[in-house]
Each structure stands twice: as structure tokens, then as C-alpha cells.
Amino acid sequence: MNVSVKPAPGDNRSLKNILVAEKDFEAGDIIYKEHPIVAVLDADLQGKGSHCSHCLRHIQKGMAITPESDRLDSVYCSEDCQVKDKVQSQNLLFGLEPVLPPEMDNGLNELTKRDRNQAQETFTAFLKAQNKPSHLLAARIVARQVTIETAKMSANKGGPVVAELPEGSGVGEQYGLSDHIERLRFINANVSDEEIKKLCEVLASALPGLEKSITDERHAILLGKIAYNAIGICYAGGRDDRPVSDERPEDMERTRTPHGTSRQTGCGLYLVSSYLAHSCAPSARPLFNSGTSELHLVATHPIKKGDELTMAYVDVSQHAEETPEEARRRRRVELARGWKFKCECSRCLSETPEGAESELGVEKDESKVEEVLRHTLVGEPSGPPTGLE
Ligand SMILES: [Zn+2]
Ligand SMILES: [Zn+2]
Structure with missing residues (x-):
């Protein structure tokens, strides 16, 4: 598929895997195509x-x-x-x-x-x-x-x-x-x-x-x-007629899509694409150009063999009515609500934050792997059989 799943460099306690390009790509190239599991x-x-x-x-x-x-x-x-x-x-x-x-x-x-x-x-x-x-x-x-x-x-x-x-x-x-x-x-x-x-x-x-x-x-x-x-399936920029949810923003279901979940037609679980990490300056984007749930991962700028592939889980653009600070805050709040992490991508780090951000209400990254994997991959002694860590 032109990509491989590799352990993320750095913090090996989190057991995070990332998706890495196995060859060079130009902007606009299709890196791979993938059908959803469901x-x-x-x-x-x-x-x-x-x-x-x-x-x-x-x-x-x-x-x-x-x-x-x-x-x-x-x-x-x-x-x-x-x-x-x-x-x-x-x-x-x-x-x-x-x-x-x-x-x-x-x-x-x-x-x-x-x-x-x-x-x-x-x-x-x-x-x-x-x-x-x-x-x-x-x-x-x-x-x-x-x-x-x-x-x-x-x-x-x-x-x-x-x-x-x-x-x-x-x-x-x-x-x-x-x-x-x-x-x-x-x-x-x-x-x-x-x-x-x-x-x-x-x-x-x-x-x-x-x-x-x-x-x-x-x-x-x-x-x-x-x-x-789960990844949001949006055709050609997404739709405008999705009913507005009356739930609290904290309770709304979110899917990974750079158009925002409010524009999706449906959603799916993709095995390989699940390993795409988020970035507010992503190297690739998911497109559904065949008009079905088949995902085409497309390079947004030139990618070298060995580079990590990333996508935006949320709409990372700056809207017309927003200041750069407001746009930064909006996407980071979305990420914290939906995926429970504080984004530390290159763009977030380079855009100076406005004061403290403790109100994001999440730890650095609250996502985790199943306990059984932790033991297999790290060989840690098994603790209580909670299955959660
Ligand atoms: Zn970011
Ligand atoms: Zn069909």
C-alpha cells in the first residue's frame, strides 16, 4: 500500500504507532486506496x-x-x-x-x-x-x-x-x-x-x-x-443539509474529517488509515473520489520516503470571521473534546498560544491501547485484569 505502520519515535510508553511513507510522493498523488471494514x-x-x-x-x-x-x-x-x-x-x-x-x-x-x-x-x-x-x-x-x-x-x-x-x-x-x-x-x-x-x-x-x-x-x-x-465520509467538500445536532458539544459524536463531522454523509472504520495521526498542518487528506466509502489518501505537499503521514481530524482552516487565535482555539477544543489530546503539532507550537489553556480539560494524550497489547509489546508484568491503561 506504499505505507507501513511504525512505532512513533520518542515516548515508547504510549505504544503509539504512526503511518510512514514507503516512497516519495508529489502533492496530489494518491498514496493508497482503502475500503472500510464497516x-x-x-x-x-x-x-x-x-x-x-x-x-x-x-x-x-x-x-x-x-x-x-x-x-x-x-x-x-x-x-x-x-x-x-x-x-x-x-x-x-x-x-x-x-x-x-x-x-x-x-x-x-x-x-x-x-x-x-x-x-x-x-x-x-x-x-x-x-x-x-x-x-x-x-x-x-x-x-x-x-x-x-x-x-x-x-x-x-x-x-x-x-x-x-x-x-x-x-x-x-x-x-x-x-x-x-x-x-x-x-x-x-x-x-x-x-x-x-x-x-x-x-x-x-x-x-x-x-x-x-x-x-x-x-x-x-x-x-x-x-x-x-472512525473517519467521516465527505463527498466533494461535504454536504450542507445534515441536520444540526441538539446535543451539548461535549456529547456530540465526532469523526475524523477535515471538513468537520457536520458535513459528512456517513462514517467508517478503516484499518490502515486509523494509524494516521492528526496534524493541523497535515501531509495528506482523505478523499472519496470514487463516490463511495473507498478512501483515497492524497498527498497535500511533497512527501519523502520515511516521512510520517498525517491528516487533519477536524477543520483546521481559519474561517473568514475568525482571528488566527480564535481558529487555533476552535480546532484545539474540537481535538480535546473528540480525541482527548492537546495538539502539539508544528503549527500549534509555532502559533503563540493566548495565555494558559488549562480549560481544554484534557491531559496531554488520553488515548490508549488494550492492556493485552501492552504486555505483548513491552513485556510489562501483568497488573490487575482491567484491560484499560
Ligand atoms: Zn495542532
Ligand atoms: Zn453500493
Whole structure:
């Protein structure tokens, strides 16, 4: 992919990894292209029929494929997207077709249909009331992991499910999807008992035992990983018609995008691009030039082999009505709220701060890795099994 993941120089206690260029690039060059592990449309677009629920492509009027019944009112741009969505997570979470291959089903599907229907209805109502893309994204990731594990147990190992793993990121080769997700950094996130209970019921009703793949702690970490790593998908500068959130700024969900989350069409979790650090003077930017959730990382200025690649997680431009100090403060507050760190990029350091900034309310960097990685990578003696550090 022209890039590699390397440990960040300096503070090795944080176990931070960065993305480094493996060759030279000119401004405007595409450094790599990457498909998301999972992407979801913004809630106001889901059910509208204007965008594909799988690849997020804009669909011309009358051209959408509309499933006979779909709890989320999903529509698709193509049969290919419909099948991928169904296999990856839609059927397990929101459908009633067998979750096991025919040779293993043994009439299970007929037995479970009523309970599945009930559990899915309750969970869907919860998701719709929540209106937060991260919760659907988390459920879809869990479903994908479960589906991959289920496929491994079945005789049909090389079947369609395994083939649906993303290409080019090593997934399904050296590591499984779960290993990749385990390596991602995260910040603290809250998850309600109610949400976990409802998702567990959806899984258990489909195949007893699947609910064991979720615990309160694991799901909170997954939501924290989505909060920290999800990237906003914006087409051509983003849209202007996204409904304004009535939440407090501290509670709003944020995704990494230089256009600002308020302009996105949806968001996704990308394995390689998750390693892009933020800079207010970034060396690259994510574009969605194919009109889908496929991310093109494009160089914003000449890059040399070995240089760190960075993107802006927030809108780092200076707006017309802002002074340089106001623009600096706005982007740093956004970063502190969304990603829990005080930016120390070259631009922030060169622009003299106005007085003390203690009111940013975060430590230097509150993101972290899972305890299990800390032990593997640093060989520290294991402490209490909190999983958090
Ligand atoms: Zn599509
Ligand atoms: Zn900065």
C-alpha cells in the first residue's frame, strides 16, 4: 500500500504507532486506496433511498435496489452491495435467513425465527431512538467478527463469508479482523447495560452462545475505538443539509474529517488509515473520489520516503470571521473534546498560544491501547485484569 505502520519515535510508553511513507510522493498523488471494514450512512440518509446503505454511493432517483422488507429501510446501488451487506452483518442483526450453512442448520432457523424477530425489533427501535452512527457501526463490527468466526467453524471454510474480508490490508492473511481491531487505540466511552443486553439478545436468538462474544467492558472499548478512529465520509467538500445536532458539544459524536463531522454523509472504520495521526498542518487528506466509502489518501505537499503521514481530524482552516487565535482555539477544543489530546503539532507550537489553556480539560494524550497489547509489546508484568491503561 506504499505505507507501513511504525512505532512513533520518542515516548515508547504510549505504544503509539504512526503511518510512514514507503516512497516519495508529489502533492496530489494518491498514496493508497482503502475500503472500510464497516461503514454506515448518517441516520437521516438511511431510509431516504438516496444513498447505498453498504458503499454509501449516491443513487440516481429510481435506480435503488429496495429489499422487500428491511428493518433499517436500507437500499442498495447494486446487487453486489446488497449481498455483501447481508453476508457481513445485515442478516445476523436485522434479517431472518439462516446464520449457519444448510448442513449445520438442522432446523435451527425455523425454531429461532420468532425470537429473532422480536429481539431484532427491540434492538432496531433502540438504535433508531439513539440516532448515533457509532452504535450501528459497533453492532456491525461485532456481527462481522462473529460471522467470520462462525464461518471458520463450518466446513465451508473458503466460502463467501471469508472471501468478503477486505483486501490489501493483510486481513485474513496474517491476522484476523479481531487482531487488527485489538491493535487500535481508543478513548473512554460509555455504553449502557440496556444496549448490550439488546445486542446480546439479537445474537443469542440467532445462535445460542454468540452473545458470549460481548461483555460490557469489551463493548465499551469497541465504542471507544470507533470514537477515536472512525473517519467521516465527505463527498466533494461535504454536504450542507445534515441536520444540526441538539446535543451539548461535549456529547456530540465526532469523526475524523477535515471538513468537520457536520458535513459528512456517513462514517467508517478503516484499518490502515486509523494509524494516521492528526496534524493541523497535515501531509495528506482523505478523499472519496470514487463516490463511495473507498478512501483515497492524497498527498497535500511533497512527501519523502520515511516521512510520517498525517491528516487533519477536524477543520483546521481559519474561517473568514475568525482571528488566527480564535481558529487555533476552535480546532484545539474540537481535538480535546473528540480525541482527548492537546495538539502539539508544528503549527500549534509555532502559533503563540493566548495565555494558559488549562480549560481544554484534557491531559496531554488520553488515548490508549488494550492492556493485552501492552504486555505483548513491552513485556510489562501483568497488573490487575482491567484491560484499560
Ligand atoms: Zn453500493
Ligand atoms: Zn495542532
